[in-house]
Amino acid sequence: MSSFKQSAHKLLLIPGPVECHDDVLLANAHPSMSHVSPAFAPSFAYCIKALRKVLYAPTAQPFIIAGSGTLGWDLVAANLIEAGQNALVLNSGYFGDSFADCLETYGAKVTQVKAPVGGRPSLEDVEAALKKDKYALMTFTHVRSTKAASEVDTSTGVLSDAKALGELVKRVSPETLVILDGVCAVASEEIHQDDWNIDVVVGASQKGLSTPPGVSITTVSTKALKVLENRKTPVASYFANYKRWLPIMQSYENLTPAYFATPPVNLIYALEASLKQITEGSPSLEERFQIHREASKKFKKAAEELGFKQVATEPETAANGMTAVYVPEGIAPPALVGALGSRGIVIAGGLHKDIKTKYVRFGHMGVSVHPSRNDVDVMIKGLQDAVAEVKQQSA
Amino acid sequence: MSSFKQSAHKLLLIPGPVECHDDVLLANAHPSMSHVSPAFAPSFAYCIKALRKVLYAPTAQPFIIAGSGTLGWDLVAANLIEAGQNALVLNSGYFGDSFADCLETYGAKVTQVKAPVGGRPSLEDVEAALKKDKYALMTFTHVRSTKAASEVDTSTGVLSDAKALGELVKRVSPETLVILDGVCAVASEEIHQDDWNIDVVVGASQKGLSTPPGVSITTVSTKALKVLENRKTPVASYFANYKRWLPIMQSYENLTPAYFATPPVNLIYALEASLKQITEGSPSLEERFQIHREASKKFKKAAEELGFKQVATEPETAANGMTAVYVPEGIAPPALVGALGSRGIVIAGGLHKDIKTKYVRFGHMGVSVHPSRNDVDVMIKGLQDAVAEVKQQSA
Numbered sequence: 001m002s003s004f005k006q007s008a009h010k011l012l013l014i015p016g017p018v019e020c021h022d023d024v025l026l027a028n029a030h031p032s033m034s035h036v037s038p039a040f041a042p043s044f045a046y047c048i049k050a051l052r053k054v055l056y057a058p059t060a061q062p063f064i065i066a067g068s069g070t071l072g073w074d075l076v077a078a079n080l081i082e083a084g085q086n087a088l089v090l091n092s093g094y095f096g097d098s099f100a101d102c103l104e105t106y107g108a109k110v111t112q113v114k115a116p117v118g119g120r121p122s123l124e125d126v127e128a129a130l131k132k133d134k135y136a137l138m139t140f141t142h143v144r145s146t147k148a149a150s151e152v153d154t155s156t157g158v159l160s161d162a163k164a165l166g167e168l169v170k171r172v173s174p175e176t177l178v179i180l181d182g183v184c185a186v187a188s189e190e191i192h193q194d195d196w197n198i199d200v201v202v203g204a205s206q207k208g209l210s211t212p213p214g215v216s217i218t219t220v221s222t223k224a225l226k227v228l229e230n231r232k233t234p235v236a237s238y239f240a241n242y243k244r245w246l247p248i249m250q251s252y253e254n255l256t257p258a259y260f261a262t263p264p265v266n267l268i269y270a271l272e273a274s275l276k277q278i279t280e281g282s283p284s285l286e287e288r289f290q291i292h293r294e295a296s297k298k299f300k301k302a303a304e305e306l307g308f309k310q311v312a313t314e315p316e317t318a319a320n321g322m323t324a325v326y327v328p329e330g331i332a333p334p335a336l337v338g339a340l341g342s343r344g345i346v347i348a349g350g351l352h353k354d355i356k357t358k359y360v361r362f363g364h365m366g367v368s369v370h371p372s373r374n375d376v377d378v379m380i381k382g383l384q385d386a387v388a389e390v391k392q393q394s395a
Numbered sequence: 396m397s398s399f400k401q402s403a404h405k406l407l408l409i410p411g412p413v414e415c416h417d418d419v420l421l422a423n424a425h426p427s428m429s430h431v432s433p434a435f436a437p438s439f440a441y442c443i444k445a446l447r448k449v450l451y452a453p454t455a456q457p458f459i460i461a462g463s464g465t466l467g468w469d470l471v472a473a474n475l476i477e478a479g480q481n482a483l484v485l486n487s488g489y490f491g492d493s494f495a496d497c498l499e500t501y502g503a504k505v506t507q508v509k510a511p512v513g514g515r516p517s518l519e520d521v522e523a524a525l526k527k528d529k530y531a532l533m534t535f536t537h538v539r540s541t542k543a544a545s546e547v548d549t550s551t552g553v554l555s556d557a558k559a560l561g562e563l564v565k566r567v568s569p570e571t572l573v574i575l576d577g578v579c580a581v582a583s584e585e586i587h588q589d590d591w592n593i594d595v596v597v598g599a600s601q602k603g604l605s606t607p608p609g610v611s612i613t614t615v616s617t618k619a620l621k622v623l624e625n626r627k628t629p630v631a632s633y634f635a636n637y638k639r640w641l642p643i644m645q646s647y648e649n650l651t652p653a654y655f656a657t658p659p660v661n662l663i664y665a666l667e668a669s670l671k672q673i674t675e676g677s678p679s680l681e682e683r684f685q686i687h688r689e690a691s692k693k694f695k696k697a698a699e700e701l702g703f704k705q706v707a708t709e710p711e712t713a714a715n716g717m718t719a720v721y722v723p724e725g726i727a728p729p730a731l732v733g734a735l736g737s738r739g740i741v742i743a744g745g746l747h748k749d750i751k752t753k754y755v756r757f758g759h760m761g762v763s764v765h766p767s768r769n770d771v772d773v774m775i776k777g778l779q780d781a782v783a784e785v786k787q788q789s790a
Contacts, residue, residue, distance in 0.1 A: 009426040010434075017427050017660060028661055029424035031404040032412050032601075034741055035608065039405075066609045067634065068461045070656035074634045102633035206427075206657060213430065214461045214609045214659030237632060238497035239462065239469045259746075261465035262601060264609030265412060266423055267662075346429055 010341065013379050014348035015143075015184055015322040015363040017206035017213050020274070024367075027273035028212055028266050035265050036257040043272045044252040044263065050275035051219060053285065054186065054209075055201055057193035060219040063245050064271070066264040067216035069183035069204030071240060073102040075218050076179050076200055078237035079228050081136040083107025088129055088176070090121045090140035090165075093352045095181060099139050106236050108136070117354055118313040123164055130173045136227075137177040137199075138169060142191070143184035143319040161317070166197035177224050183207060186217065187278055188321030188365035190289040199224040208292075208321055209278070210366030211271045214264055274367075283371065289320075295369040295376045296320040299362065302380040306387050311352075311359055321365030324350075326358050331390050333360050339386035345379060405736065408774050409743035410538075410579055410717040410758040412601035412608050415669070419762075422668035423607055423661050430660050431652040438667045439647040439658065445670035446614060448680065449581065449604075450596055452588035455614040458640050459666070461659040462611035464578035464599030466635060468497040470613050471574050471595055473632035474623050476531040478502025483524055483571070485516045485535035485560075488747045490576060494534050501631050503531070512749050513708040518559055525568045531622075532572035532594075533564060537586070538579035538714040556712070561592035572619050578602060581612065582673055583716030583760035585684040594619040603687075603716055604673070605761030606666045609659055669762075678766065684715075690764040690771045691715040694757065697775040701782050706747075706754055716760030719745075721753050726785050728755050734781035740774060 012019050020028075033040045044064070051062040065071065081087055087108040089100045092115040100110045113121040113129050121140075130138070142162055162180055169178050177199040182191060186201060188208030193201055199221040206213035220242070228235075228242055235241040244260050251258035279285055300310065300323055307328030312318040327333050333349055337360065340347055348363070350356040368375040407414050415423075428435045439459070446457040460466065476482055482503040484495045487510040495505045508516040508524050516535075525533070537557055557575055564573050572594040577586060581596060582603030588596055594616040601608035615623075615637070623630075623637055630636045639655050646653035674680055695705065695718055702723030707713040722728050728744055732755065735742055743756040763770040 012427045012429060014429055017430060017657065019427050025424040025426065028607075029420040031420065032407045032414050032607065034407060034409055034743070035412060037741065066461060066463045066611075067466075068656035068658070071462075071634045074632065077633065105629065105631070105633045105636075204657070206660075212423075212427065212659070212661040213657045214662055216461075234500065236500070237469065237635075238472065238500045239466045239635065240632075241500075261463035262412065262599070262608045263463070264607070264659075264662075265601075266607040267609055267659075346432065348429070 008344070010344045010346045011375060011378060012346050013363050013368065013375065014346060015207070015361050015365075016204070018210055018363055018366045019368045019375065020210050020212060020270070021277060021367045023277070024211055024270045024273045028270040030266050030269045033265050035262050036259060038255065038257075040265060041252055041255045041257045044257070044268055045255055047268060047271050047275055048249060048253050050279045051217065053279045054275070055191050055193040055219050056195065057201070057219050059194055060221055061225060061246065061249060062217065062219045063242065063249055064263065064268065065216045065245060066214060066261070066267075068213065069202065069216060070098075071216040072181075072183070072202035072204070072218045073099050074237060074240040075216070075242060076137070076139070076202065077103045077106040077108060078240050079235050079242045080177055080179075080200065080224055081106070081108045082231060082233050083236070084109065085136040086111060086133055088113065088135045088138040090126060090138070091115065092120055092141055093117070095141045095183075099141070099181060103139075111135075116313070117352060118311045120161060120317060123161070123168060126165065127168055127172055130169065130176065135173065135176045137179050138165075139179040139181060140165060141181040142189060143182070143321060162191060162198065163196045170197045177227060184319070184321065188292050189319065193219060193221070205267060205271055208365045209271065209274055211274045212267060214267050215271060277367075291369050291371065292320040292365060295364050296323065299323055299364055299376055299380060303362075303383065306383060311355070321363065323362045323364065324359055325362075326355075327360060328387070330394055331387065333357065335390045335393070336360060336386055339389050340382055343382045343386060345382040403739070405739045405741050406770060406773060407741050408758050408763065408770065409741060410602070410756050410760075411599070413605055413758055413761045414763045414770065415605050415607060415665070416672060416762045418672070419606055419665045419668045423665040425661050425664045428660055430657050431654060433650065433652075435660060436647055436650045436652045438664055439652070440650055442663060442666050442670055443644060443648050445674045446612065448674045449670070450586055450588040450614050451590065452596070452614050454589055455616055456620060456641065456644060457612065457614045458637065458644055459658070459663065460611045460640060461609060461656070461662075463608065464597065464611060465493075466611040467576075467578070467597035467599070467613045468494050469632060469635040470611070470637060471532070471534070471597065472498045472501040472503060473635050474630050474637045475572055475574075475595070475619055476501070476503045477626060477628050478631070479504065480531040481506060481528055483508065483530045483533040485521060485533070486510065487515055487536055488512070490536045490578075494536070494576060498534075506530075511708075512747060513706045515556060515712060518556070518563060521560065522563055522567055525564065525571065530568065530571045532574050533560075534574040534576060535560060536576040537584060538577070538716060557586060557593065558591045565592045572622060579714070579716060583687050584714065588614060588616070600662065600666055603760045604666065604669055606669045607662060609662050610666060672762075686764050686766065687715040687760060690759050691718065694718055694759055694771055694775060698757075698778065701778060706750070716758065718757045718759065719754055720757075721750075722755060723782070725789055726782065728752065730785045730788070731755060731781055734784050735777055738777045738781060740777045
């Protein structure tokens with residue numbers, strides 16, 4: 001009855017899913033356990049507590065639910081805003097469009113502040129928008145498929161527009177909830193949820209958390225939970241209802257598991273294994289973010305030397321967990337993806353509708369940037385060889 | 396960095412999650428793969444096709460989505476009925492209550508036909524209800540937490556109230572969609588979706604399909620897809636929107652993966668491994684259902700000999716994948732669960748609110764009833780010993 005086949009594994013270097021450590025994969029193969037077993041509860045509780053560490057959010061309530069990152073948008077839209085209320089969406093591409101769609105599905109009135117391709121909305125534009133109307137919440141994508149994060153690493157430390165946006169809202173519209181779509185940022189970009197006045201971070205397992213896909217992760221501030229509690233209308237979803245999940249999360253954290261819907265038990269073991277490495281392993285959490293920054297710089301420099309141009313218009317705003325670059329003149333993205341594939345490296349094509357056929361995306365996050373591995377060097381070498389091959393073919 | 400610990404595994408014999416074959420667990424530990432990789436697409440396509448076989452539903456459209464079984468209720472409620480329309484819920488316990496809640500969340504007007512504990516609504520009552528009003532859909536739970544399935548194995552073959560209910564609706568209210576909540580029935584109970592006029596089977600990975608939890612599985616008839624297409628109001632969910640998922644499922648089946656939300660890649664490899672065993676392995680699919688029936692009879696007989704009494708009031712309506720039984724006089728369920736636990740066997744307590752403290756639940760489905768294993772014998776022996784121990788303590 002044995003039918004499991006294992007073919008040679010290609011190195012997965014896309015902006016998620018990403019490579020997982022063997023410990024994480026083994027944990028995902030854990031023998032079946034009851035979702036309400038006292039032996040399983042500590043793993044669930046561990047994940048809840050560790051996520052607070054990863055996001056520097058000691059006061060936030062993590063929700064770990066079977067689903068995709070996308071489910072996080074429904075959680076926000078169904079729970080933290082009511083039909084007819086206003087939402088402000090800072091739109092920098094594909095994921096901004098989709099979050100706006102999701103909010104409108106639940107009856108929110110969406111105003112968008114759009115950024116040019118590769119850019120980000122200016123703080124002035126956002127401030128003007130916030131002063132014009134009253135918004136129940138404001139959303140922004142922390143790492144964009146086209147460009148990426150928002151961190152500015154100055155000599156004075158870390159400054160990010162996530163921080164600036166959180167502070168801006170606190171100053172000019174303190175009742176507005178701040179929602180950070182961090183699906184492609186959690187655990188690869190430094191996010192100080194509590195200090196930065198971020199009410200919800202929307203995440204998923206398969207990006208910086210280096211766990212297989214299938215888990216929606218959201219961390220919610222006490223302020224947002226109060227908004228939930230004081231809703232005038234019922235939550236417009238059954239499965240994506242924080243009111244149903246809140247007692248479940250609290251029960252697991254107290255090691256007295258309760259039931260609403262069966263959690264993805266094996267994926268939670270896998271997430272636990274990865275979070276152990278992230279929050280207790282060496283390098284430390286702080287070092288880990290630094291390693292992401294260094295790996296990103298190294299790869300971006302190598303790509304630029306080969307003629308690739310970052311989609312991000314301001315290089316200092318580029319993400320640290322991924323790189324989106326226009327391919328050099330004379331190279332077709334599919335040919336490049338193919339040439340890398342034949343070298344055992346998987347990268348991703350474009351997603352932003354305006355420039356889809358002109359750029360490619362690389363992932364360098366999670367376990368792939370761990371000092372024990374050399375994935376980034378392999379990727380640089382592979383890219384150099386692939387470019388040479390593709391250029392030769394088209395010459 | 397290696398921190399994976401494996402403690403002695405207790406045999407998991409609850410009504411889900413259930414034991415998984417090692418091939419399935421290994422597939423769940425598959426190295427990371429892109430969700431849109433041409434190497435992954437055939438596994439997704441395989442699952443779609445195999446689910447049609449398991450449910451005898453060559454014309455149905457399976458949807459495989461990251462989530463829990465519960466998400467299937469949202470899929471039905473958000474897509475196949477509109478706010479203000481009527482739903483008829485045949486309620487036989489905990490899961491009937493919840494499905495009704497879910498439908499009301501999306502604005503449906505719910506009428507319930509309630510069954511007494513351990514019983515099921517009579518066909519006459521259902522017919523009377525169907526004739527009284529016009530219903531967009533009718534739901535029923537195929538295997539109930541208290542009693543269980545609805546199959547009557549007569550000498551003339553398989554007859555089930557699922558079949559009778561499907562035929563009844565076709566006769567008296569042909570426009571009403573028939574929704575079978577089969578979370579605890581898919582792959583352990585014979586369901587002929589197409590022939591029985593069932594429009595949606597709601598399932599999950601962690602029951603008869605013997606795969607870890609984290610996958611919502613629903614199979615939808617062409618009639619139901621037409622209802623979806625002809626909706627007058629938009630689908631009231633973003634993540635649980637069949638219109639967004641339909642092209643994705645079709646793309647994967649055509650081996651040209653498309654993106655809406657990241658699928659649970661590893662769990663789909665695991666599901667594929669299990670579906671291979673179920674649909675291609677030995678025993679055959681038909682034999683597999685027969686083995687479930689035999690295992691069920693054997694276990695129920697042994698339990699009755701020990702003084703347990705089935706919650707199902709008509710024994711011929713009992714499920715084949717699980718057994719719910721009142722504990723004998725003088726035995727406390729927690730003591731029994733504990734005594735079995737110390738023998739390495741995990742069973743479940745009660746769920747139905749009226750009798751929660753009086754009964755226990757056993758699972759005997761999926762790989763646990765495979766002829767290569769002896770889980771049912773181990774469970775019987777364990778139960779005999781545990782009963783003797785608990786009786787002695789209270790004597």
